[in-house]
Amino acid sequence: MKKVAIIGYAQHPILKNAGALNEVELIMPVVHQLFDDLGIGQKDIDFTCSGSCDYLQGAAFAFVEGLSAIQTNPPIKESHVEMDAAWAMYESMLKIQMGDAQTALIYGFGKSSPGDLNAIISLQMDPYYISPLWPDRVSLAALQARVLLDQNIITKEQMLTTVVEARANSKNNRNALITDLINESDYFSHAMISSPLNNLDCPPISDGSSAMIIASEEKAYEFTDQPIWIEGIDHRIESSNLGARDLSTSATLQASINQLDLENIKFDIAELHTQFSHEVPFLKSLLNLQDVPTNLSGGPLIGNVMMCAGLDAIGKTYESLKDNQLKHGLAHATSGPCLQHNMLVHLETQK
Amino acid sequence: MIQAGVIGVGQTKYDAKRRDVSMAGLVREAIDNAMLSANLDWDAVDAVILGKAPDMFEGVIMPELYLADAIGAVGKPVLRVHTAGSVGGSTAVIAASHVCSGQFKTVLTVTFEKQSESNATWALSPRYPYSPHINAGAGGYFAPFIREYIRRYEAPEHIGWKVAAKDRQNALKNPLAHLHIPGIDEKMVSDTPMLWEPLRYLESCPSSDGACAMVITAKDQVGSRNVAWIKGMAVRSEGTLSAGRDEVNPQAGIDCAKDIYNQAGITNPFNEIDCAEIYVPFSWYEPMWLENLGFCDLGEGWKLTDEDATAIDGEIPFNMSGGVLSSNPIGASGMIRFGEAALQVMGLAEDHQVEDAKIAMGHAYGGAAQFFAMWIVSSSLD
Numbered sequence: 001m002k003k004v005a006i007i008g009y010a011q012h013p014i015l016k017n018a019g020a021l022n023e024v025e026l027i028m029p030v031v032h033q034l035f036d037d038l039g040i041g042q043k044d045i046d047f048t049c050s051g052s053c054d055y056l057q058g059a060a061f062a063f064v065e066g067l068s069a070i071q072t073n074p075p076i077k078e079s080h081v082e083m084d085a086a087w088a089m090y091e092s093m094l095k096i097q098m099g100d101a102q103t104a105l106i107y108g109f110g111k112s113s114p115g116d117l118n119a120i121i122s123l124q125m126d127p128y129y130i131s132p133l134w135p136d137r138v139s140l141a142a143l144q145a146r147v148l149l150d151q152n153i154i155t156k157e158q159m160l161t162t163v164v165e166a167r168a169n170s171k172n173n174r175n176a177l178i179t180d181l182i183n184e185s186d187y188f189s190h191a192m193i194s195s196p197l198n199n200l201d202c203p204p205i206s207d208g209s210s211a212m213i214i215a216s217e218e219k220a221y222e223f224t225d226q227p228i229w230i231e232g233i234d235h236r237i238e239s240s241n242l243g244a245r246d247l248s249t250s251a252t253l254q255a256s257i258n259q260l261d262l263e264n265i266k267f268d269i270a271e272l273h274t275q276f277s278h279e280v281p282f283l284k285s286l287l288n289l290q291d292v293p294t295n296l297s298g299g300p301l302i303g304n305v306m307m308c309a310g311l312d313a314i315g316k317t318y319e320s321l322k323d324n325q326l327k328h329g330l331a332h333a334t335s336g337p338c339l340q341h342n343m344l345v346h347l348e349t350q351k
Numbered sequence: 352m353i354q355a356g357v358i359g360v361g362q363t364k365y366d367a368k369r370r371d372v373s374m375a376g377l378v379r380e381a382i383d384n385a386m387l388s389a390n391l392d393w394d395a396v397d398a399v400i401l402g403k404a405p406d407m408f409e410g411v412i413m414p415e416l417y418l419a420d421a422i423g424a425v426g427k428p429v430l431r432v433h434t435a436g437s438v439g440g441s442t443a444v445i446a447a448s449h450v451c452s453g454q455f456k457t458v459l460t461v462t463f464e465k466q467s468e469s470n471a472t473w474a475l476s477p478r479y480p481y482s483p484h485i486n487a488g489a490g491g492y493f494a495p496f497i498r499e500y501i502r503r504y505e506a507p508e509h510i511g512w513k514v515a516a517k518d519r520q521n522a523l524k525n526p527l528a529h530l531h532i533p534g535i536d537e538k539m540v541s542d543t544p545m546l547w548e549p550l551r552y553l554e555s556c557p558s559s560d561g562a563c564a565m566v567i568t569a570k571d572q573v574g575s576r577n578v579a580w581i582k583g584m585a586v587r588s589e590g591t592l593s594a595g596r597d598e599v600n601p602q603a604g605i606d607c608a609k610d611i612y613n614q615a616g617i618t619n620p621f622n623e624i625d626c627a628e629i630y631v632p633f634s635w636y637e638p639m640w641l642e643n644l645g646f647c648d649l650g651e652g653w654k655l656t657d658e659d660a661t662a663i664d665g666e667i668p669f670n671m672s673g674g675v676l677s678s679n680p681i682g683a684s685g686m687i688r689f690g691e692a693a694l695q696v697m698g699l700a701e702d703h704q705v706e707d708a709k710i711a712m713g714h715a716y717g718g719a720a721q722f723f724a725m726w727i728v729s730s731s732l733d
Contacts, residue, residue, distance in 0.1 A: 001453060048588075054433075055412050060405035060474050061435060064718050068590055075603035078588035078722075079441055082406065082413055082433040091430060091445060097452035099352050123412045127468075128373060131411070237419045237429045255426060336416040341429070 002097040005220040005227030006347070008034045008213040009315035014177040014303035017113040018207035023052075023062060026109050026209040027069035034105075034211050038223045042071040045213070046101035048078040049092045051085030051108040051307050055120045066109055077101065084108065084273075085210065086310030086333035086343055092214055093230060102219040109209035110306035117205060117306070124336060126240060138202055138276075140242070140337040142194040145278035147247040149196055156196065158281035160187050163200045166277075166301035173316075177204055177303035201277040203304030210308040212315055228318045228329075228347050232260040235343035237336070247338055253286055256344045263288065265346065268326035270294045271313040273334045275304055283332065287344075292330075296320060310334065314345050321349050354732065355450040356578035359389025359566035360690040360699075365529035365678035368467040369560035374409060375421035378463045381562035381683075382422060385459070388699075389566035390576065396566075397455040399424040402432040402442025402462040403682030404717075407474035409465050422461055436489075436630070436717025437586070438462065439685025440724030443565060443713070444584045447726075450569050457572055463562035464680035471558050471681065490555050490633060492719060494547035496598045497635040501549065503599065504650040507657075508549060511634035512540040514656060515554045515676060518631065521663055522673025524702040529559045529678040540634075554634035554676075561680035563687045570732070579693035582710070583614030584726040591719050598720055604643040607723040611712075612645070615727040620712070621646045624727070626668040626695055626705040627712040628688035632675040637661060640714065641669075663705060671695070671703040685715025689726055696730040 010030040018026060035041055042048075048070060052062045063080040070076070077100070081087045085108025092104035118136035125131045148154045163182065170176035182200065190198040213223075220227035236252035239245050257263065270289050274280045280299070284290055295301075297316040300309050310333025317329040327349050335341040361384025363369070369377055378401075386393070399422050401415045411417055415424070415431040422429070430449075434441040439462045446460035472488035500506065519535040522528035532539070535553075543552035567581075587603035587610070589596060596602070608620070617623045629644070631637045638652030646667055647655055655661060661669035670676070672691045675684050692713035694700045700708075709730045716723050 053412065054405050054407060060407045061718070063433065064435060064591060064721075067588065068592065070590070072588060072590035073593040073595070073602075075587045075589040075601075075606050077586055079432065079445065079586060080434050082431050083415075087430055091448075094445075094448045094452040094454065097454065098448050100448070100451075120412065123406075123410060124416050126417050127409070127411045235428050236426055237415070237424050239425050240417045240419045252426060335413065340416055340419070 003217040003229055004093045004096050004214055005229045006212060006318045007215050007220055007224045007227050008038050009318050010034045011175045011210045011312060011315060012208040013175045014305055015207040016177060018111055023066045023109050024069040027066055027107055030209050030211040031069060031107060034213055038213065040223060045103050045105045046077060047092055047095045047104040048076055049088040049104060049106050050080050051083050051088040053082060053110060053307050055123065056110050056112060056115065056306055058115055084307050084310035084333055084335055086314055089212060089214065089311060089314065090233065090235065096214065096216050102216045104214050105211065106311065107209060107211040108308035108311050110308055111207040112205045112306050113207050138197055139194040141276040142197045143242065144247045144338040145196050145276065148278055148282050151248050153248055154278055154281040159201060159277040160184060162277040162280040163187055163301060166295065166298045169296050170298040170302040173297045173302065175303065176298050177206055197276060203275045203300045206303050206305045208305035208308060210311050210315060212311060226322050228321050228349060230345060231348040232346035234259045237341040242338060250286055250339060250342065253342050256342065257287065260344060260346055265328055267292045267328045267330045269296060269317065269320045270330040271297060271299065271316045272332040273300060273310045273313045275300045277301065279339065287330065310343065317347050321347055353451050353453050354570040354580065355447050355567055356573060356580040357565050357693040357728065358568050358573060358576045358578055359385040359391065360693050361385030361388060361564045362527050362687065362690065363561045364527050365559045365561035365680060367529065367557065367559065369465065374465050375418055377465055377560060378418060378461050378562045379421045381564040382459065382461055385564035385566050391566055393423055395457050396423060396459045398428040398449055398458045400430045400432065400442055400446040400449065400458060400460040402438045403464055404433065404435060404438055405474055407469060408471060408681065409468040423459065434717060434722050436681060437685055437715040437722040437724045438717065439563065439683050439687065440689055440713065440715030441586050443686050443689040444586055444724050444726065447567050447581055447584055450567055457566065457568040459564065459566055461562060461564040462683040462686040464682040465560045466558040466680065467560050490547040490550055493633055494550055496720060497549060497633065500599050500635060500639050504653060506638065506653040509537060510638060510653045510656055511549060511554050512537040514631065514634040514637040515540045517662060518670050518674045518676040521671050521703055522677035525672045528673040529557050550633050556632040556675045556679040559678050559680045561678060561683055563683040563690050565686065565690050577697045579696045579728040580732045582727045582729045583611035585610035586724045589721045591721055599639065600643050600649065601720050603721060604716065604723050607725050608644045611725050611727050617727065620644065621667055623710060624667065624712050625708040625710050626671060627714065628672060628691040629669050629714040630675055630685060630688055630716050631670060632679065634676065637669055663703065668705050671700065671705055685724060688715055689713035693728050696728050
């Protein structure tokens with residue numbers, strides 16, 4: 001299989017409310033930071049792919065607006081997924097592997113502050129039977145948290161530890177939105193939003209953008225002496241019917257673990273797209289990461305830009321491997337209620 | 352690059368309101384037809400690629416989540432593409448890219464729109480913060496480009512009526528088409544009300560419910576199946592407001608066509624392509640795309656249309672199925688073009704088959720005539 005490497009990643013400071021900054025104004029700084037860091041321009045990019053969600057903007061064609069951030073004259077090979085930009089990276093990787101591109105620019109952007117994210121995300125469900133009940137994302141996550149607690153797969157203490165650690169780790173992340181530390185009594189003094197989740201178990205409403213550049217083996221070393229290789233990648237979706245899923249495990253993650261032969265890899269670090277505190281101990285256990293430093297960036301609990309947070313997990317893993325001379329990193333991206341759709345990415349420093 | 356081909360195409364019956372099926376039922380209807388025509392077991396499907404236009408057309412966000420079961424994706428990779436009106440075409444290209452990358456042997460791809468669930472003109476008229484609200488819909492947006500085409504090349508007004516009548520006459524040969532208008536002719540088109548000067552009611556595409564699916568597989572998986580080989584495929588985009596952009600003859604369309612012709616070894620598309628399914632949502636886009644895609648010189652497109660070159664028995668038949676003017680489930684409309692091109696070279700287009708079609712082109716465009724996806728399919732690999 002043709003090798004593909006990440007050669008750059010940039011993240012906009014995560015904002016609580018980007019106000020009048022539009023999508024173009026969010027995207028341009030990260031794209032240009034990447035270009036400047038690598039000393040390249042759009043002419044060096046063979047394929048461009050973005051991830052965004054129209055409903056966050058409140059108007060169709062968010063990605064068309066976003067494209068104004070990119071130089072498109074002469075016209076470019078370009079595409080868009082209405083998914084987290086992690087999947088835009090996946091599509092770009094396929095383009096490189098088929099030989100249609102040697103380099104690809106990926107970006108994702110999202111502004112959750114203007115709308116009501118709970119109401120918006122409830123439109124992800126079955127439109128005839130479930131969405132009319134307006135199930136909000138926190139309540140859906142709480143269903144899984146309750147299953148995990150009731151079956152003793154995780155503990156409330158692990159959720160508390162996750163929240164405390166996320167905030168402590170925010171010091172590693174110059175773009176973090178939430179940086180104030182909390183202790184145990186702070187945690188338990190917060191009222192439940194949807195039992196067993198209080199608002200510290202949930203990610204903050206966030207605005208922002210991220211961008212990444214990947215390249216073929218032939219091109220990677222032209223632009224950097226520190227490419228990080230996509231050694232393995234796999235993603236799978238589960239049923240939309242929550243009642244038909246066993247929320248105490250993840251059949252798709254299990255399949256991906258086998259597909260990528262993860263059991264035999266000793267990971268140095270992991271970054272998980274875990275939007276709710278209970279998901280961290282759950283996934284650490286599923287992925288056998290108990291002894292692996294996880295979400296050193298703080299993860300989505302200290303800043304959760306919709307349509308970017310999955311790409312950010314991959315980008316933060318990339319940064320961590322590169323900056324700390326580590327060998328193996330695992331990144332996770334997700335979509336849908338209760339971790340319905342999961343992607344695992346095994347990044348490796350040496351080829 | 353790994354060679355890939357289409358081994359199954361499935362479509363729904365297109366209609367204004369498919370009240371007999373849910374969204375899941377609609378996509379499954381197309382998928383079942385594709386899987387039957389490919390004669391394939393579900394186990395053989397390695398990934399599912401779903402495309403559709405804006406989520407606001409139905410009010411379901413990221414519908415691959417809700418549709419995971421209906422599209423047979425549970426336990427498999429699924430990707431959701433959205434590239435405006437070109438999405439049906441770009442989804443086919445991305446599906447084929449899955450196979451050509453070497454990561455997947457066989458993929459299922461499906462696109463749909465159930466326009467009756469919402470109102471397309473409302474959803475296409477976004478009110479952006481800090482911007483004036485145009486509220487134009489698609490027809491109002493494209494009409495100025497068309498007026499400029501007519502001005503540049505002094506095209507007579509009956510050209511638009513002619514395309515509208517020709518595509519609807521073709522639709523009478525396609526039982527799946529949404530619009531079946533008995534006795535349709537230029538006079539009937541010209542008698543309908545003006546919507547967006549110069550476009551009259553019957554020069555505009557309908558709003559349809561429908562889905563289209565295809566099975567794409569690698570050369571070594573084909574066996575003895577009937578195949579439409581993918582000889583060239585490409586996408587191109589240009590910005591909405593690039594300086595110097597020619598909306599009438601977009602550079603992205605020119606570049607995209609050149610790319611697929613180069614891949615397929617085509618030097619004279621007019622002579623070498625047997626028939627084409629081209630995205631013509633408003634009548635005048637037929638002559639405009641004839642020129643943009645290099646079938647003739649600038650200013651000559653309307654003359655080809657006038658000379659019946661694009662009729663089903665003409666020199667370069669366009670939109671034998673009735674085209675977007677006869678069926679328009681927006682998210683699927685591009686894939687219908689790609690799928691109908693495949694059906695032609697597989698010899699499966701039944702009453703709207705072009706005799707002896709060996710090489711066919713599928714085309715889709717979207718946004719403000721700025722996003723393009725195209726492919727060339729052939730009955731033989733050589």
